[in-house]
Amino acid sequence: MEPNGILIYGELNEDCGVSAVVTELLTKARELKEKIWNQRIMVCIIGPRINYENIITTLGDYGADEVIIINDDRLKQYDKKYFGEIFTQVAQKYPPRIILAGATNQGREIMPYTAIKLNTGLTADCTNLNIADNGLLLSTRPTFGGKLTADILCKTFPQMATVHQNTFKAEKTENHVNAIFDWIDIDKIENKSKIINIIKKNISSKDINTADIIVSGGLSACKDNGFTLIYELAQRLNAAVAGSRAAYEKGYIIKSQQIGQTGKTVAPKLYIAIGISGAAQHIAGIKNSGTIIAINKDKNAPIFKHADIGLVGDLFQIIPELIEELDKEEKDE
């Protein structure tokens, strides 16, 4: 069968809702679709036996033409072998030109598996997608430690790419959606590993994916009470706290707070970068932010080239002064 259309991995979140990255990918897929002769957009959902009505409606609202659902109660918990094999079989049954998925933990395991099984290429962590003049998917991604950006093409079908959440903006549309409940023989999948225990981490800090304001710290904040100050500032702004890879490696933040190419991509209204030098990997994760304020004592730090407002100075002096000003406001009211 001639490859046709775009197939998106419809990752479900813990509450069995559509992950935000899926609606973002659908929005981008609508733009790509116009350039590949209006071929269909399909979403593949793998999950337990639940009512999929709301999920199907949501996917339609963002432009899905067809939703292919593989449901079985053994698929309640994500398992890389089951999910990888099922997704591969769906991609074989409905061969697409393009496969897109979120660069999530699941996407990072399922997509390489599928790419090998279909003997095709996969471009990870793309920052943009387009259709080249020759009709192929043009995947843009940072490379060389984020110092360079590369446009990558794939000469085999399907052409596969993963994208971080918050890279594209989700926008609704009006569309007629079709649902197909399909079946794959899970008993035939040989699974040699078994998850024997899962502990959910207790993540208390505000979610950086959805926060309007993010206060973020880098290496220079990883000493004395630097991060305490960052948390205090964040509290006054009702902001989420995040950090660079250095802050994660030094243990000041947890993985879900790490921003950059190996962490998360964010798009808040306001991003305040404190003591972050602005390595290219970090910039890749923040460039969709509305306004960026940078505080750094080195006026030549690369972060200022990516900021709208720059404050050159010692964070241990500037943050307390900002906190003092913000506290003043509360007293006035």
Added chain:
Amino acid sequence: MNITVFIKQVPDTDDVKWTENNNIDRTNMESILNPLDKQAIEAALNLKENNNAKVTAVSMGPSKAEAVLKEALAMGVDEAYLLCDSKFAGSDTNATSRVLASAITQKFPDTDLILFGQTAIDGETAQTSVSTAARLNYPYISNVNGLIEVNEDNCITAYSETETEKITTKTELPAVIAINNYCVKPRIPRISGYIKAKDYIVKSYNLYDLNISENTTGVKGSPTYVSKVFKNSEGRNCNFIETSNKDYTKTIKDRIEKIRKQ
């Protein structure tokens, strides 16, 4: 138990030099052992110390990549091999995984456990380990950060950690494991290790040794190719606000209020 650790020589991306034409000056760049691969070597050596295991380090790359194998030998691995052929050059992750999987099936078939560092600092795709596992049809565990336990029934138990979960997985061998943020800091080789490594002759395997056909490797055998590379553009016009005068805090506060109301 036989452990194979795949390691990679990478350019030190924290020390990039540019040519006049905004290209990366590759000839003057330092090459290093990929940091996460160092952690994978440490994990292998821990397994060796706690169990009866033989550790083999294998790297795919040009002849100068022998340097990272010597480093692995100095750290304490038992054997080292280089997968080296000019036809391998330009391989993407798909083609690379074919070379690595062929090395296992053709040259190291008694491998019980394959270790990788989860990502390399140059490409940062985190794809090679999972692709190799898929090719070999071996189970795969990523983000492993704890000590790996060997069980009696030809299984291992591995501890991994993602953003939101701590996961314990038991898997049959042979298996592929990708190490990330390993709990033990990689050891620094002793002088005696360097002396041992210096005398060790690294064996090399080429295309024919690995029984790979020319069309399936290198640029020819890679589904993806780079059509254009450019230096990242510098994004925004920064408006610097003087911080010596304390009024700046009011300016910032007003600006934040305005953004909040958008």
